[in-house]
Amino acid sequence: MRDWKATVRSILDGDHPRFGRPVLFLIYAFIIVSVLSIGFETLPDLPPWARAAFTIEEIVVVAFFTMEYLLRIASAERPLRYVGSLFGIVDLLAILPFYLSLGLDLRSLRTLRLLRVFRLLKLTRYNDAADRFAEAWRATREELVVFFAAAIIVLYLCSIGIYYFEHDAQPEAFSSVFDSMWWAAVTLTTVGYGDVYPITTGGRIFTVVVLFVGLGAIAVPTGIVGAALARMRRPGDPEA
Amino acid sequence: MRDWKATVRSILDGDHPRFGRPVLFLIYAFIIVSVLSIGFETLPDLPPWARAAFTIEEIVVVAFFTMEYLLRIASAERPLRYVGSLFGIVDLLAILPFYLSLGLDLRSLRTLRLLRVFRLLKLTRYNDAADRFAEAWRATREELVVFFAAAIIVLYLCSIGIYYFEHDAQPEAFSSVFDSMWWAAVTLTTVGYGDVYPITTGGRIFTVVVLFVGLGAIAVPTGIVGAALARMRRPGDPEA
Amino acid sequence: MRDWKATVRSILDGDHPRFGRPVLFLIYAFIIVSVLSIGFETLPDLPPWARAAFTIEEIVVVAFFTMEYLLRIASAERPLRYVGSLFGIVDLLAILPFYLSLGLDLRSLRTLRLLRVFRLLKLTRYNDAADRFAEAWRATREELVVFFAAAIIVLYLCSIGIYYFEHDAQPEAFSSVFDSMWWAAVTLTTVGYGDVYPITTGGRIFTVVVLFVGLGAIAVPTGIVGAALARMRRPGDPEA
Amino acid sequence: MRDWKATVRSILDGDHPRFGRPVLFLIYAFIIVSVLSIGFETLPDLPPWARAAFTIEEIVVVAFFTMEYLLRIASAERPLRYVGSLFGIVDLLAILPFYLSLGLDLRSLRTLRLLRVFRLLKLTRYNDAADRFAEAWRATREELVVFFAAAIIVLYLCSIGIYYFEHDAQPEAFSSVFDSMWWAAVTLTTVGYGDVYPITTGGRIFTVVVLFVGLGAIAVPTGIVGAALARMRRPGDPEA
Structure with missing residues (x-):
């Protein structure tokens, strides 16, 4: 019994010598198809046959994901742990909206399936690079939190400032401090739509x-993470 | 008598074992409420009860800050030193406009209260990261001053240049060199509103x-600070 | 016979002590003239004599490149290897459209000649710097692939998100998820046209x-490559 | 006689123990006044007295700069060397337009006086930081040349590409490859005016x-210079 569970687990995780890779790629293919279809369904003027195809694809995808979900529970050594884990919740969220929407319309909840995209990041070949990203994130987390807090404070102060300068001249665009935050965010990130x-x-x-001072406050963390990442590459290397 | 002062000080600074943290969080909460209300008050079409609520909130906040200010003076070993210190002035500026505006309308001065936001940066957990920011600032201060001077010169030269090119074609948008500086700043920071x-x-x-040359002149200091910050992390570490 | 081939090769590669540099500069001149003419031909309201001049220039350039191509095949030790190499294919693509377009109109294919521009990068003086760029690219390739995949996923998720928010309010600009990608790309790169x-x-x-989170995701790799490049400069140097 | 020359030189260079600093600040003040007046003169609707004041200021500034120029020639050990040096030419260009424009109108040439702004960079206190900038520039010059060449090639290729895509739809905005370069430059630098x-x-x-690929190509050198600058700080320091 145990062996059977271990075999299923190794297949689903892509470790099985024979079925591992094919099943892994099948799961990835279903994720990609499922995610892409969310976009394609929004194309205007879709012919009826395409709508029908999307409905069938939806049923097939959900059937596949449901089967995978049940197999993962059945094969888990501690099923409840999987159900409560991050990936377990994500896997459930990917199929739940379908069953709920049989009764009522919850189509937009299907976008929760996008969360499964993160499974794609587990592709073995780029694991090292992804690990370095994670390590760089950990190493700079505190600076990023301080920066993020500072960025929000700067954003808020800029909004209050511009409100006092522009409210009388443009009462619609700068109707309140919170409306002014739209201007502050678009300006400090240098997007500058021009609206x-x-x-x-x-x-x-x-x-x-504000631009000259604030740009530094927002652009600096980029350099921090980049430099940290560069240092991650060769941990034991005095050159790094 | 001394003990009483030391106790109050340790409570206000958040060091007191029993009342330290609650009082600290109370102070922070009042700062945040006070700062957020400056924004919320600008919302258009506020109902009368909301206006009344903001007036009450204003009185409560100022009463609290006044009490804190007086307690800090009373408990300080050298009261005049606190009154003349940066935080002492900030604390006074946060309550002064209220008392002045009882006679005349100085509501906009209330934004001085925003300065108290910087007290939030003293949260102990992120002290190390904040220290590193300060250290990186000190280490790169001279470069930043040189850069900032260079940026202002570049901005001015760009304004003169574009004025000579565009004044005849667009006499309104580029009516003088100083009006052209608006264009120069919006362009060199790559905001590009399009006005x-x-x-x-x-x-x-x-x-x-100008863009190809000037972007470098403006973007470079970001890299400087970032690299300096990255180096700050492990001062005694030859890898850093 | 062998000596003759070796001599021609050394001339074409610019290594020949007497004819090497002149021929090299001649080839570079023809590439630059050829590439610039692609741009100049698009100028509106060209007088007839200019059109005629461009036709003559086209024939001269193609004749020169054809001669060079044939000489390279004739002088190559293993002609087929050159024909199948990257530069061999590029050299052929630079002249082929002309001969094909004698029968049918394939003028736009002439832009393939732009590929020859990369020959310019072989200028010896900047070989070291170019090598460092290539080395930095190799050192950060994996991070860049991970980043690029993440950027595409972020772009797609942003498009779906904004589609659900804006489709009802602006059914034309955000008519489908794929139309929304135009907005997502223009925003995340901070171009912000304002359309x-x-x-x-x-x-x-x-x-x-999305801007605050996504900007980091897109701006970080810049720092990675920059830091890697900085480290490339002095490979054996413990200071680097 | 020699001593007299050396004294004048030390005064003009700001090294004289007694008159050095005052004279230096006087020269700087005249440069700043002269440069600022170029901007202020463009203000529209200047009253007649302001125009008169600018004329007087112009005469005073030129008289001062002429005197300084003559003193520098007279006190130079090798006068011709100073006249032919970079600063000698700049100093001449700063006063020449005035004398030429007595006959004909060469007011716009007065902007050449802006070149004197670079004398401001010689302020002693920030000499170290400026030296580090110069050193970082030298260390990364080759990369920057390669990058700059690559940026121009990318700009040109993007212009040709967009021309083929957009010329038929927008024959005015993309009338030729060279007009398309305006779009390419505004887009690749992420300014994005929206015109x-x-x-x-x-x-x-x-x-x-193009944005995703090209942004890297343009943003990378920033990181290079920044990282080089960071390394410059402590040349003999293994931590750097």
Whole structure:
């Protein structure tokens, strides 16, 4: 009995010498098909046969994922642990909306299936690189939290500042501090759509000062993570 | 008498074993509430009860901050030193506008209370990361000053250049060198709202050259600070 | 016979002591002229004599490249190897469209000649720097692949997200998930043309969150390659 | 006689123990006033007295710079060497337009005076930081040349690409490959004014691909210079 469970587990995890890789690629193929179909279904003017095809594809995908989910529970040494684990919850969320929506319309919940995309990151070949990313994340986590907190404070202060400068001149675009945050975020990230921008002299001087100071505050962490990643490459190497 | 002062100080600084943390979190909560309310008050079409609530909240917050301020003076070993210190001035600026505005309208001065936000940075858990930021700042301060001076010179030269190219074609958008600085700042930071842009061939070629050269001049310090921060992490470590 | 082949090869490769450099610069000149003419031909309102000049220039360039191609085959020790090599294919693609277009119109295929531009990178003086670029690329290839895969996933997830927020408010700009990808790419790279941007509150909050998180995901690899490049400079140097 | 020359030189260079610093600051003040006035003169609707003040200021500045120029020649050990040096030419260009424009209008040439701004960089306190910038520039010069050449090639290739995609749909904005370069430069630097952007599906896909690949090509050198600068700080330090 135990052997049977271990065999199923090794197949589902892609470790089985004979069926491991084919099953793994089958699972990945289903994930990709399932995720891509969420996008393709939104294409306007789809012919009826395409709608029908998507419905069939949906049923096949959910049947496959349900079977995989049940097999994972059945083969797990401690089924409850798998059910409560991150991947267990993700796997359930990928199929649950289908069964719920048989009664009521919960189609948009299907996007939860996107979470399964993260399974793709487990591809063995790029495991080392992914590990280095994770390590760099751990090494710089505290700086990123401090930075993120600082970024939110800067964002809020900028919103209050621009509100006082621009509210009277553009009462619609800068109707409140929270509306001004849209401007602050679009400006500090240098996206600059051009739908809202200051027109008063005071607002413009404020923007220039904020940009020069704020850009540093937002761009710096990039350098931190990059440098940390570069150092991760050869842990024991004095050159690194 | 001394003991009483030391106890109050340790409570206000969050070091007291029993009341330290609760009081600290209370202070932080009041700061956050006070700062957030500055934003929420600007929401248009607030109902009368909300306006009343903000007035009450304002009185409670100022009463709390006033009490804290007076306690800090009373418990300080050298009260005048605290009053003249950075945090002492900030604490005073956070409550002063309220008392002044009882007579005249100084509501906008209340934004000075935002300065108290920096107290939030003293959260102990992220002290190390914040220290590293401060250290990286010290280590790269001179480069940043040189860079900042260079950035302002570049900004000014770009403004003069574009003024000569675009003034005749767009006399309103580029009415003077100082108006052109708005364009220069928005362009060199790559925000690019699209409210002002060159339309002459000469102005466009100038812009392309300036972008390729100027971007480096503005983007480089990011890398400097980032690399310095990365090096800060393990001061005694030859790998760092 | 062998000596003759070796001499021709050394001339074409620019190694010949007497004719090497002149021939090399001649080849480079023809590449640059050929590539620039592709651009100049598109200028509107060209006078007839300019059109004629471009036709003559086209014939001269193709004749020169054909002669070079045939000489390279004739002088190669193993002609088939050259024909099948990357540079052999590029050299053929640079002249083939001309001969094909004598019968049918394949002018746009002439842009394949742009591939010859990469010959320019072989200029000896900057070989070391180019080598370091190549080395840095090799050293960070895996991280870049992981990053690129992550960037595509992020792009896709952002497109689905914004589609659900904005489709009802702007059915034309966000008509499907794939149309939304245009918005996602323009936003995540911070280009922000301003032709499409969210107008709903939900869409704007989603954009702000995505920008702050996504920018890191896209900007980080820059730092990786830069840091790797910096380390490449002095391979045996413990300081590097 | 020699002593007199050496004294004047030490005064002009700011090394004289008594008059060095005052004279140096006087020179800097005149440079700053002269450069700022170029901007202020462009302000529209200047009253007549301001115009008169600028004329007087112009005469005073040129008189001062002329005197300084003559003193530098007179005190130089080898006057011709100073005249032919970079700073000698800059100093001449700063006053020449004034004397030439007594006859004809060469006001715009006055912007050459901006070159004197670079004298400001000689401020002693920030000499070390400026030296490190220069050293980092030398250390990464070759990479930057390779990068710059690659950036121009990428810019040109992108222009040809977008021209083929968008010329038919937007014959005005993309009228030729050289007009398309405006789009390419504004897009690759992520400025994105929004005055030109692709509207065809092909052009948009091309833009997305180009952005993801091209951004790296343009953003990478930033990291190179930053990392090089970080390394410059402590040349003999194994930690650096």
